[in-house]
Amino acid sequence: MKLLIIEDDPNILFFLTRGFSEDGYIVESAKDGADGEYLALIHHYDVIILDWMLPSQSGIKILKSLRDKNITTPVIMLSAKGEVENKISALNLGADDYLAKPFSFDELIARVEALYRRNISLGINEISIGDIEINLDTKTVHKNSEIIELTAKEYELLSFLIQHKNSLVSNAMIEEQLWNNTEFIHSNVVQVTIYHLRKKLEKDLIKSYRGLGYKIEI
Amino acid sequence: MKYKSLKSRVLFWFGTVTFVILVLFSLTFNYFLNESINANIKNDLENISQQIPYKKTFRNVGVAIVKNHKILTKNKAFTLENIDGYLKKNKKFFIVNHPNDDDYIDALYIAKYKNRQILVFKKNIDNKIEDFQDPLLFLIPLLLIILVFLANTMINKILIPVQNLIKALQDNSVTKLSKPLPVPKDEDEIKELVISFNDMIHRLKEGIGQLDRFNSDVSHELKTPLTVIKGEVEVVLRKPREQYEYIQSLNTISYEADQIEHIVENLLLLTKYSKETIIETFEICHLDAIVLNAIEKYDAAIKNKHLILHIKKLEPMVLKSNPLLLYTIFSNLIDNAVKYTQNGKKINISLYKRGMIHFIIEDEGIGIAAEELSKITERFYRIDRSRNKTIKGFGLGLSLVKNSVALLEGEMSINSVLGKGTTVHLSFYV
Secondary structure (H helix, E strand, O other), X not given: OEEEEEOOOHHHHHXXXXXXXHOXXXXXXXXXXXXXXXXXXXXXXXXXXXXXXXXXXXXXXXXXXXXXOOOOOOEEXXXXXXXXXHHHHHHHOOOOEEEEOOXXXXXXHHHHHHHHHHHHHOXXXXXXXXXXXXXXXXXXXXXXXXXXXXXXXXXXXXXXXXXXXXXXXXXXXXHHHHOOOOOOOOOOHHHHXXXXXXXXXXXXXXXXXXXXXXXXXX | OOOOOHHHHHHHHHHHHHHHHHHHHHHHHHHHHHHHHHHHHHHHHHHHHHXXXXXXXXXXXXEEEEEOOEEEEEOOOOOOOOOHHHHXXXXXXXXXXXXXXXXXXXXXXXXXXXXEEEEEEEEXXXXXXXXXXXXXXXXXXXXXXXXXXXXXXXXXXXHHHHHHHHXXXXXXXXXXXXXXXXXXXXXXXXXXXXXXXXHHHHHHHHHHHHHHHHHHHHHHHHHHHHHHHHHHHHHHOOOOOOHHHHHHHHHHHHHHHHHHHHHHHHHHHHHHOOOOOHHHHOEEEEHHHHHHHHHHHOHHHHHHOOOEEEEEEEOOOEEEEOHHHHHHHHHHHHHHHHHOOOOOOEEEEEEEEEOEEEEEEEEOOOOOOHHHOOOOOOOOXXXXXXXXOOOOOOOOHHHHHHHHHHHOOOEEEEEEEOOOEEEEEEEEOO
16 A cells, blocks of 8 residues: 655654554655645555645645545545544545544554545455455455465555556556655566466466556456 | 522611611600600699699599608599508609500609698599500501512612623633623613623633633644654554664654653743742842853854854843843743854844843844734744744744743844844843
């Protein structure tokens, strides 16, 4: 899952990035409003974590501008303003969730996961394709009730393909989704990951279209 | 204490006082009336007694002549027995009450005539005082009831606006001091009271508003470091880590804890002293030394930014004041100048005495826009959020300075031109 965190306090950003990265999320971040909005506009993210008070452009303005531009990425707002009115105004402007500072990191993860789930599977936390069962909560994959051990990247790739089921996903899209913009990508790392994933799952679950990309059909 | 309404207390006192007055009045009235009636009877009998030597027969009046306690002669109408008792008393006039009948009395007059005594006795005189006593006994309670009733009505009338006021005030709880009380039309004490109440409500509202804002500001400022501490701990504890990671994490937590401490200390300083108690903390302060101390604190920052700090004047100066507040004032002003002045620029500081004591700090910093100038001394006010994270601070400094200067009865003026620099001028009375 790819996250965008827009937060100006360096220490908050640091622990958020670290916590999410260690949990296998691909994290990109921005320290001010304008940068954050730019990233949200040009890249695809599964969830955006947005601080309310930001330099140069407030979180609420970014949210409004994104929604005006039909970017429907789930947004969870973070704010030290814990009053009900603030929550209501954020939710009314198109935020999908709201968490008051100081928050529990586990709660934030759970909420991010819930938003993600809602977006890709309408809130269901189990998806099954043929013999394969994917639990989005525990991030485990079963084949005929037997657990399949996937690496974080493989799991991310699988859920990304499921998210875009029945449509073609290009190499570049996968690269962008699975690696953040500071990581160096070997040219064939996507192919290698696909290869491993196909080996662990059913061979023909992921269809390959040479030169175009990959697809899961349901 | 048990609740006693004003009305019942006033009625009680009014009733008691009225009752006492009425009783006193009746007793006095009764006494004088009695005296006057008796005087009449006495006169009457006295007249008769004077006629005795010249007149032989008296109708309706008993007459006796006594010598040495012995009745020499008496007429039929003289029915009084046991005259010795009266004769022994050295009195001329007696009223003899009938034992079982208040309506009539007897009267006896003893006159001296040569070596004898003439006794005039009138029987069954109509007791006039009785005619007054009965109506009086009936009138007192009646009058009392009427007066208390009138008083009650009057008090009720007076209390109507008070009760309205109570009702209006009860509707206006502390949390929703929404509307001022309706001002009555009549120009009276109640109107003055309502106006005073409205004034108080207005000030309370302002105070509560300030407190609310302050609370939300404080909680906001405290929440950011708390978020870091909480999140950092939680994330680090998710799995075992290398030692350097723990150290790094603890450093972050320590830094944020320092921030919290700093905020709390400043907040305490803001509320610690009051105008009334500040004088007790005054001691001899060497102003020039305090200024130098404050400058020293920012020595490293000044060097880092290659700022030129120029002390234009620093006259040795002694003042009775609060050194902690003075230090807070100077260090915050220097801190601001250092923070908001770009690398390599100049800061001028002067301290001198011209009637008052003047402290001036000028910087060539980024300056403050005219419309922001009035707001910068508000608590937690920071001009542009974009500077927040590059320039550390909570926006407490200037409000602390303003409060401290006011506590020390000094004056502060800030002049600033955006992009050119800021000058803060403080003056204190010697």
